[in-house]
Amino acid sequence: MGKLTGKVAIVTGGASGIGEYTVREMVKEGAKVVIADINDVLGGNLSEELNRSGKKTVYQRVDVSNEEEVEKMVIRAVNEFGKLDILFNNAGIGGGGLSHEIELEEWHKILAVNLDGVFLCAKHALIAMRKNGQGSIVNTASIMGHVGREHALAYISSKGAVVSMTRALALEYAKENIRVNAVCPGYILTPLLQSAGEEIVIQLADAQPMGRIGKPEEVAKAVVFLASDDASFITGTSLMVDGGYTAQ
Numbered sequence: 001m002g003k004l005t006g007k008v009a010i011v012t013g014g015a016s017g018i019g020e021y022t023v024r025e026m027v028k029e030g031a032k033v034v035i036a037d038i039n040d041v042l043g044g045n046l047s048e049e050l051n052r053s054g055k056k057t058v059y060q061r062v063d064v065s066n067e068e069e070v071e072k073m074v075i076r077a078v079n080e081f082g083k084l085d086i087l088f089n090n091a092g093i094g095g096g097g098l099s100h101e102i103e104l105e106e107w108h109k110i111l112a113v114n115l116d117g118v119f120l121c122a123k124h125a126l127i128a129m130r131k132n133g134q135g136s137i138v139n140t141a142s143i144m145g146h147v148g149r150e151h152a153l154a155y156i157s158s159k160g161a162v163v164s165m166t167r168a169l170a171l172e173y174a175k176e177n178i179r180v181n182a183v184c185p186g187y188i189l190t191p192l193l194q195s196a197g198e199e200i201v202i203q204l205a206d207a208q209p210m211g212r213i214g215k216p217e218e219v220a221k222a223v224v225f226l227a228s229d230d231a232s233f234i235t236g237t238s239l240m241v242d243g244g245y246t247a248q
Contacts, residue, residue: 003228005030008081010073012036012064012121013091015043017190018140021220022088027055029224031086034077036062056081064091064117067124074124083132086227087125089118089139092158094192099153107154114158115165122169126178134177136227139166141182143242163238170236179235181226186242188214209244 009026013019015037026033027050035057037043047059058080062073077084092114095106118139129135142159144152163182170180187193187204193213194201205213222241225231240246 002028002030003224003230004086007031007085007227008033008077008083009086009088009227010034010036010077010084010121010125011088011090012062012073012117013140014088015039015046015059017192018185018188018216018219018223019088019090020046021216022090022223023057024050025217025220025224026086026088026227027057029228032056032081034073034080035059036064036073037091038063064121065112067120070117070120071124073121074128078128084125084128085132085135087121087129087135087137088223088227089121089137091117091121092140094152095154096152102154110154111158114155115161118162118165122165122180126169126173129178130173130176135179136231137169137178137180138223138226139180139182141166141184141238143184143186143240143246146184146238146240146246166238167236174235179226179231181231181235182238183219183222183226184238184240184242184246185219186214186240186245188216188219188241190216207245208242209248212243214241214243 009031011019011023014023014035023033035043035047043059047057050057060073060076062069095110139162141162144156144159166180166182219241
């Protein structure tokens, strides 16, 4: 039996990057998974691939900043698989530039996905989990929720808020056997980072105590641990998956 045998999970941002690797790790560990994303091609292809190998997944298009779509996503999970045990609140976007040049529209867009989206998905997942009497939510925060960096004010602000939201939700629902934790990736070799160019990747690798960039599957395994019963007495924590970056 796998760590997640009999569990039903939703993974937002599940079509690529850390989300995709987490979907693959979760089904390997026995979970049924709703792959939620806005990339219909990647999400649909991933679901079809996994289902051909005997896994049980469905793809659901969702804009996490849209409450109606989020509610439909949770309803789909319950209707398709009978319940909801796990939410991996992973969907997010980045943004950069000098803080005094950020347009309010861009600020709102980043916070709508990275913060409002986490709240909305947690809100509707909690409604389903409370009916089960148990559940596990894992939020994707970031090392940038714990340390500063120039040219990323909106992103850093959103991830710091996710860390605080994680603690607040953990305390609020602890007695209902619903755990809420955050995973805080460092620099991970996702398609987004690769698109920055080889020179940037090398520079970032040199800045890491372990001398390399992290792998998406390393984050995925941390998420599965937090979501599983192996972490049954862990709630309200932020797990750094950063190769020691924040220990410097």
